[in-house]
Amino acid sequence: MNEYEWLYARTRQGRERGPAPARALLDALGTPDARFGSLRVVGTNGKGSVCAMLEAGLLAADIRTGRFTSPHLTHFEERVRVNGREISAAQTAEFVAWAQQHAPEAAFFDLSLGLAAQVFAASGVQTAIMEAGVGGVSDATQALRNVRALLLTNVALDHTATLGPTTAQIARDKASAALPGVPLLTTATAEALEVVAQVAHDHGAPLYTPHSHPALFALPHLPTLSGPHQETNARLALAALRLLGSEQASSERVLDAALKASWPARLERFAVQGRSVLLDGAHNPAAAAALALAVPHADVLLFGSLARKDSAATLNALKSVAAVRVFTHPAPPVAGEPQADLQVLADLYGGLITEDARVAFRQALSLTPAGGTLLVAGSLYLAGTLRPLLLAMRDASPTD
Template identity: 75%
Template sequence: MNPHDWLYARTRQGRQRGPAPARALLDTLGSPDLRFQSLRVVGTNGKGSVCAMLEAGLLAAGERVGRFTSPHLTHFEERVRVDGQQITPQQTADFVAWAQMHAPDAAFFDLSLGLAAQTFANSGVRVAVMEAGVGGESDATQALSRVRALLLTNVALDHTATLGHTLAQIARDKAGAALPGVPLLTTAEGEALAVVRAVAQQRGATLYTPVSHPELFELPRPPLLAGGHQTTNARLALAALRLLGYAAGVDAALNASWPARLERFDLQGRTVLLDGAHNPAAAAALALAVPRADVLLFGSLPRKDSAATLAALKDVAPLRLLTHPTPDEPRADLRALAAQEGLGQAGAEVEERPEAALERALALTPPGGTLLVAGSLYLAGTLRPLLAKQEQAKSKG
């Protein structure tokens, strides 16, 4: 079994969740997280974009920076970066060889976190941007030492089987990552913000919001990343940079890029917009950013609330095409979802193979029109190499 397959086989199923097993693994590694400071990023949506902006800003301010994010799009090594460069497959293989001997029962995410922490410590990283997996207090990244700041993007209903079935329960878990004396910055609003404020007070964490500290969250210009939701993400990233003394990196943060977030490709005289929106809240933000397209190509994982996510995009495009997010992870209920959404009444279809679905969706998109691809980061990861290859071939031709 190659190193990546061994890692992917270490699913959470049957293994303990939470920070305790991750802490045990870090201790077995010699506590590498004690050798750098961490900026933890938690929230329902926008974590990856905020991490990308923080990384860009910290680098521009002269720091030696690590970045840990998930999931990856096409290669596992995208998850761990040092000074803007992802690690090599050999580094992954070396770590897996160690884990097979010393931590054979550890879960995939804990192992990924351990690899990141070890890499950052060995590379002389001073500040690491660490994206949470699921939740806050209950997430493996809660095990990290030397947390310098906690950033909470927003709170919406997602991962309800793990975090709770109400907005308040989910907000409590995410805000529960707060630590005494560690700044907590958030752009959450409404009911979620009320919960976050109460938890911050209980934990002794100073809370920073656009209302309480407007000067920190000021946006001098729109970010390079498209969409109103990215404006909110940028405010959060910039507030953290300013608060922590990295104001010199503000401009670079606004210029940060992050693949599969309204990423644009020009193919066959058509515009393709690729986005990883994978839950109802993210889909609603996407619908505001792209109010009109000609065709929607949609694919999501079986464990997700696909119907609600698709419903948030129902008015964006008159034609919708459903597919699987990856060739090897089919949805048994794909056609049932299509029937539920009334697909077929307007010429839309179901195509189980994502590569074939992309070709069909392009054929359905009129010349000069727009194809929107959304529903899962896994779908984005499946199709992005094809889109990039076709666009590159067009430019050479």
């Protein structure tokens, strides 16, 4: 078993949830999280995009920056970056060797967080962007010290078995990550915002929203990332840069850099064999609804999901986008991860079943007319499986 197989086998199953185990691990590492400031990013969707924009802005401000995100698309080291560069496989291997001896019972996410904190401290990171895994107060990132701001993107139904079956319960878990005196910025709306506002008041956390501070959340121009939902994500990222940065960190140049950030598999476009392929990681009903607004029509939909997700509801949000559908399986890193029942999806919505994702992609591409559009969605694991193939197959551009 290599270091990655060992890491991926450290699932949460049978292990304690919450920040306490992560705090114990960080203490065992010498409390590296106390040596840099953290911007915590929580929410149902959009966390990764917000993190990418924050990173681009902070780097443009010449701030030594760390970024911790999940999941990865193609390889583990995507999760941990210092100044825009992924850590090395050797750093992962060294940490795993330590963990096998000193923290053999720790969970995968806690270990990933510990690795990130250790690398950030050793690399002299000034500000680290830390994406939560699941939830807020119940997430391992709640263990972090020296948190300078909490960013809450939005709240929708996802991970209901862990966070609760209602939007209000999920909002309370995420918002309860708030800390006294630490700014809480959010673009949540409606019922979720009401809960967030009450929790922020109870916790003594200053609350910033587009309604309360419109100038803070203003967009000088649209972001490079496509879709109306990315405009909302951009407002949150820019608000944090303006609120927390020095004059340099909130300059026009810095904000422009944030708005030009890229983030793979978020409505990422490829030209393949004279067709447009849109790759997106939408994996819950709210994300799928946002995707449908951004892409109201495609010729073919290639969809794959995991059993622990509400696959039918996610697909329902996309059913009007494409009349031709192909269903397949993602390839998650954890062996044996239950995947959605493709026959159930095909019976509900109609379509072809091809279990192997790469074969399914070629089939879906062949069903897409020349000049047409193929949309790939349903899972970041599916996006991660297919993205290397898309990079290899994409049509040459005039500059290639």
